[in-house]
Amino acid sequence: MNNLLATLRPLLATLPAGSRRFLIGYGIATACLSLLDIISLGLIAVLLPSLVGGASVELPIIGSVASQTQLLTLLGIACALVVAKGVFAVLILRSATARFAKHEVAIGDRLLASYLSSPWEKRLQTNSSELVRAVDVGVGLSVAGVLIPAMTLFGEIGTLIAVGVVLAVAQPAIAVVSIVYLALVALLLARVISPLSVRMGQKNLKWSAKTVKILTEALAALKEITLADRAAEVRAQVHETRTHSSAARANSVFLAQVPRYVLESALIVGFILVGGVGFATGGTEGAVSAVGLFAVAGFRLVPSLTRLQAVQSQVNSNSAFAQQVVADIRESEQLLAETSKEHPQHDLGTHHVDIVLHDVTFTYPGAGQPALRGVSATIPAGSHVAFVGSSGAGKSTIVDILLGLLKPTSGHVEVDSERMDRVMKSWRKRIGYVPQDVSLFDASVGQNVALSWDPDNVDHAKVEAALRRAQMYDVIMNREGGRDALIAERGLALSGGQRQRLGIARALYNEPDVLVMDEATSALDTATESAVTTAIRELHGQVTVITVAHRLSTIRSADIVFFMQDGRIVAQGTFDEVVAKVPDFARQAQLAGLS
Numbered sequence: 119m120n121n122l123l124a125t126l127r128p129l130l131a132t133l134p135a136g137s138r139r140f141l142i143g144y145g146i147a148t149a150c151l152s153l154l155d156i157i158s159l160g161l162i163a164v165l166l167p168s169l170v171g172g173a174s175v176e177l178p179i180i181g182s183v184a185s186q187t188q189l190l191t192l193l194g195i196a197c198a199l200v201v202a203k204g205v206f207a208v209l210i211l212r213s214a215t216a217r218f219a220k221h222e223v224a225i226g227d228r229l230l231a232s233y234l235s236s237p238w239e240k241r242l243q244t245n246s247s248e249l250v251r252a253v254d255v256g257v258g259l260s261v262a263g264v265l266i267p268a269m270t271l272f273g274e275i276g277t278l279i280a281v282g283v284v285l286a287v288a289q290p291a292i293a294v295v296s297i298v299y300l301a302l303v304a305l306l307l308a309r310v311i312s313p314l315s316v317r318m319g320q321k322n323l324k325w326s327a328k329t330v331k332i333l334t335e336a337l338a339a340l341k342e343i344t345l346a347d348r349a350a351e352v353r354a355q356v357h358e359t360r361t362h363s364s365a366a367r368a369n370s371v372f373l374a375q376v377p378r379y380v381l382e383s384a385l386i387v388g389f390i391l392v393g394g395v396g397f398a399t400g401g402t403e404g405a406v407s408a409v410g411l412f413a414v415a416g417f418r419l420v421p422s423l424t425r426l427q428a429v430q431s432q433v434n435s436n437s438a439f440a441q442q443v444v445a446d447i448r449e450s451e452q453l454l455a456e457t458s459k460e461h462p463q464h465d466l467g468t469h470h471v472d473i474v475l476h477d478v479t480f481t482y483p484g485a486g487q488p489a490l491r492g493v494s495a496t497i498p499a500g501s502h503v504a505f506v507g508s509s510g511a512g513k514s515t516i517v518d519i520l521l522g523l524l525k526p527t528s529g530h531v532e533v534d535s536e537r538m539d540r541v542m543k544s545w546r547k548r549i550g551y552v553p554q555d556v557s558l559f560d561a562s563v564g565q566n567v568a569l570s571w572d573p574d575n576v577d578h579a580k581v582e583a584a585l586r587r588a589q590m591y592d593v594i595m596n597r598e599g600g601r602d603a604l605i606a607e608r609g610l611a612l613s614g615g616q617r618q619r620l621g622i623a624r625a626l627y628n629e630p631d632v633l634v635m636d637e638a639t640s641a642l643d644t645a646t647e648s649a650v651t652t653a654i655r656e657l658h659g660q661v662t663v664i665t666v667a668h669r670l671s672t673i674r675s676a677d678i679v680f681f682m683q684d685g686r687i688v689a690q691g692t693f694d695e696v697v698a699k700v701p702d703f704a705r706q707a708q709l710a711g712l713s
């Protein structure tokens with residue numbers, strides 16, 4: 119029960135306003151229906167023998183009922199109550215399930231929103247397959263496996279209380295013995311079964327998350343796996359993780375069933391116990407009436423206790439998922455609250471802006487060495503600048519700092535003489551970014567360029583203009599379907615160079631003021647690269663272009679080349695000036711036939 123409350127309380131806090139009131143109302147309504155159920159069924163059980171036998175019956179509150187008409191009227195009321203209970207139960211269930219579906223969506227929305235707006239450093243540490251699992255399966259189980267079963271507890275508790283009251287009114291001594299005995303059995307089950315269910319739930323979460331992770335990674339490297347003949351190894355890994363998770367799930371199902379059999383056996387022992395107490399207090403007659411009462415109460419109590427236990431087991435085995443969902447939401451929202459508290463936002467205006475890095479140092483979380491060390495640089499508005507240097511020199515890190523994704527560990531970046539973190543929102547709207555690996559999704563070319571999953575949000579004129587600038591217009595228009603043609607999953611129907619050009623078109627779609635290209639032309643053939651570079655050069659003066667490129671032909675005409683080594687800018691100037699200053703760079707330029 120402790121685990122249930124510990125899981126339920128924070129989960130309820132993630133629900134939209136008004137939900138808690140609804141859930142409390144739902145709980146009270148189901149408990150009332152259980153009471154109604156017990157009262158009406160009890161009434162029928164008491165009235166029927168009198169109606170058949172013709173004897174009068176003594177009822178609490180109502181008093182003595184003797185005439186056939188009275189008996190028939192009361193019986194009719196009791197039957198109507200049973201029907202009314204059924205109708206209300208269906209109506210409440212319908213409204214509750216619809217509401218629970220909304221809760222599931224709300225929790226999922228909140229989890230995804232908090233993840234998508236959490237700081238980039240945090241996102242670098244999140245495994246994407248774990249996130250997908252949390253947003254879909256985790257949220258589903260939090261509602262279907264925790265919230266809904268927990269809400270049905272109210273009805274069961276209502277039944278237990280009602281039966282307890284009936285017992286207490288009829289035979290107080292027997293009521294005390296029965297309740298204490300059944301409570302002890304339930305407590306024993308909770309102590310033994312609940313911790314095991316919690317453990318199985320955690321085991322299931324751990325191993326099924328591993329399965330999804332391995333499968334996601336393996337599918338991303340399917341070609342290499344096929345060629346290196348590693349399929350058997352992948353199968354073995356997945357087999358092992360699935361063996362653990364399946365065993366945990368099977369154990370959870372087993373543990374959920376055990377209480378039913380224990381309680382059924384406990385009922386038999388209960389007869390002996392209650393019969394003994396009845397015999398001691400009232401002889402044979404006392405024993406018979408005690409056993410009769412316990413039988414009536416027991417057959418109502420045991421299913422209720424069984425369901426109570428089953429709900430506990432179900433909640434326990436799913437609580438790990440719910441706790442993870444709640445922890446993820448809390449952590450991301452806390453980080454987000456801290457970041458937005460620190461930086462009230464200003465608007466950047468519409469004019470072109472200089473970007474200035476002031477002594478920027480950055481260390482990745484958990485890394486021993488800084489990736490950037492005291493970097494200072496000025497990127498004039500409308501210029502084309504390039505960051506070059508050996509692998510691991512810090513070029514991509516500086517790009518992520520300029521994009522506002524990573525926050526300097528010390529130092530800061532200024533945009534238009536404002537600290538970047540104070541103008542972040544309007545800064546991000548002005549940037550177009552092209553990564554080395556462009557991720558395409560299974561939708562039309564136009565949607566991919568506009569980066570929109572909703573076809574109605576695509577501006578076709580802008581798509582065509584962006585495709586032209588990225589030297590992709592003819593390629594797309596000569597294909598069947600043109601800009602409306604579908605790209606297969608992960609863009610596999612396009613070549614690497616075509617994907618990169620679609621990435622460039624995507625970055626240009628929003629007509630950015632700053633275009634950041636991180637190894638964005640590495641997969642292009644020389645002729646296409648030259649055409650793309652010319653198109654980018656045409657943006658000179660209107661758009662600030664920041665390029666990271668190993669291929670030096672791309673940056674030959676850059677206004678400023680920054681040469682990086684070990685997280686520092688060690689030289690800067692025009693291409694020829696850097697060639698003159700840095701022998702390493704001069705050698706690379708010579709090998710590329712550029713000096």
Ligand SMILES: Nc1ncnc2c1ncn2[C@@H]1O[C@H](COP(=O)(O)OP(=O)(O)OP(=O)(O)O)[C@@H](O)[C@H]1O
Nearest residue numbers: 242482483485489508509510511512513514515516
């Ligand atoms: N997520 C990360 N966590 C920890 N360290 C990182 C992370 N990303 C990069 N680094 C480290 O930071 C340093 C700079 O990496 P960065 O990717 O910026 O180099 P780069 O110049 O872009 O290299 P390349 O040309 O190979 O892409 C490297 O030492 C790298 O190992």
